[in-house]
Amino acid sequence: MMNFDGKEVVGPGRLADRVPAHAYFVGSAIFHYLGPSFAVLLFARMPVAGVAWLRIVSAAAVFALWRRPWRSFFAAGRDTRRAVVALGVVFALMNYSFYVAIDRLPLGTVAAIEFLGPIALALAGSRSGRNVAALLFAVAGVWLLADVRLAGDPLAFAWAFANAALFLLYIVLAHRVARADPGTSPIDRLGAALLVAGIVITPLGFMAATPALGDPVALAAGIGVGISSSVIPYVFDQLAMVRLPRATYALFVALLPATAVVVGIVVLRQIPTPVEAFGVALVVFGIALHRQPR
Numbered sequence: 369m370m371n372f373d374g375k376e377v378v379g380p381g382r383l384a385d386r387v388p389a390h391a392y393f394v395g396s397a398i399f400h401y402l403g404p405s406f407a408v409l410l411f412a413r414m415p416v417a418g419v420a421w422l423r424i425v426s427a428a429a430v431f432a433l434w435r436r437p438w439r440s441f442f443a444a445g446r447d448t449r450r451a452v453v454a455l456g457v458v459f460a461l462m463n464y465s466f467y468v469a470i471d472r473l474p475l476g477t478v479a480a481i482e483f484l485g486p487i488a489l490a491l492a493g494s495r496s497g498r499n500v501a502a503l504l505f506a507v508a509g510v511w512l513l514a515d516v517r518l519a520g521d522p523l524a525f526a527w528a529f530a531n532a533a534l535f536l537l538y539i540v541l542a543h544r545v546a547r548a549d550p551g552t553s554p555i556d557r558l559g560a561a562l563l564v565a566g567i568v569i570t571p572l573g574f575m576a577a578t579p580a581l582g583d584p585v586a587l588a589a590g591i592g593v594g595i596s597s598s599v600i601p602y603v604f605d606q607l608a609m610v611r612l613p614r615a616t617y618a619l620f621v622a623l624l625p626a627t628a629v630v631v632g633i634v635v636l637r638q639i640p641t642p643v644e645a646f647g648v649a650l651v652v653f654g655i656a657l658h659r660q661p662r
Contacts, residue, residue: 389611393620396604400624403597410589414580416467419593421573422580424463426594427602428559428566437559440552448548452557455541456564462534463565463598464572465527472524479624481528483510485536489618502657503619509650512643539618542602546609554606562598619654 403423410419431437441452469478490503545561546554580586609617640648 384607387607389608390620392604392608393612393617396601396608397624399596399600399604403593403601407589407593407597410580410586410593411471413583413586415576416471417464417573418575418577418580419573419590420464420467421569421577422586422590423593423597424460424562424569425566426591427598428562430591430595430599431559431562435553435556435559437556437563440556441560444549444552444557448545448552448557451541451544451548452561453564455538455545455558455561457568458534458537458541459561459565459598460568460572462531462538464569465531465534469524469527469531473520473528477520478528478531480510481525482532482535483507483621484529484532486539486618486621489536489539490615492615498657499615499619502654505650505654505657506619507654509647509652509654512647512650539614539621542605543609543614543617546606554610555603558602558606562602 407419407423410422414422441449444452466478466482487503487507490506491500542558545557548554548557580590605617608620612620
């Protein structure tokens with residue numbers, strides 16, 4: 369990748385470019401569900417706001433040490449810097465609302481509500497009856513896989529729908545940031561956004577996290593959550609979004625609950641029910657049926 373002076377900048381390498389974009393999304397989906405295994409250790413040690421803070425700040429620290437992303441941020445154009453800042457704000461609020469929602473509602477319900485935003489984006493980007501049919505199959509599969517329960521605290525549902533709206537904004541902004549500036553690396557722009565997120569989340573979650581800052585287990589689990597839930601999947605998302613149309617990426621979000629079932633089989637030896645297996649089949653069929661716009 370070259371900047372406007374013709375000098376090479378740090379970006380995804382040639383090997384990264386040879387990996388299919390779809391493979392990056394699958395990798396992101398897998399780590400999306402490995403992260404909560406670390407978060408379980410944290411919920412017993414601090415409030416959910418503290419977990420959200422520790423996840424974002426530990427991810428931001430990793431990017432600060434790994435990429436020094438502020439250099440790319442200040443080298444980018446004004447519009448790119450605005451998009452990065454907006455993405456950082458969305459990161460912070462999305463993670464905060466997600467943890468507050470799953471603290472009060474079943475994870476499957478929150479995940480199903482979260483899928484509403486990608487449905488809207490995928491539908492808006494569908495240019496053929498085939499792609500609309502693909503979306504319908506994926507939606508049906510997600511509905512079967514998600515343990516949706518419509519009873520519960522109305523405020524908890526408000527947090528879940530706020531998370532869904534923020535997840536939609538994440539897809540829009542992250543897609544824009546991935547393609548924003550050919551003179552800097554999308555990974556560095558992502559790192560800068562997480563630094564912004566660390567600043568924004570601090571007033572919301574720092575005080576809740578302080579009781580666990582002296583707990584080595586909590587700190588290790590927090591770093592694990594940050595790396596497996598934010599660093600790796602968000603990097604994979606950027607590498608995928610550089611090459612995938614936004615509507616295609618939005619449809620692929622349907623793979624998340626299907627991936628959770630597969631991870632459960634491989635890691636936990638949890639055999640899916642016939643309904644879950646049928647849901648996975650519908651999601652896979654929908655993804656296979658979809659065709660990217662030329």
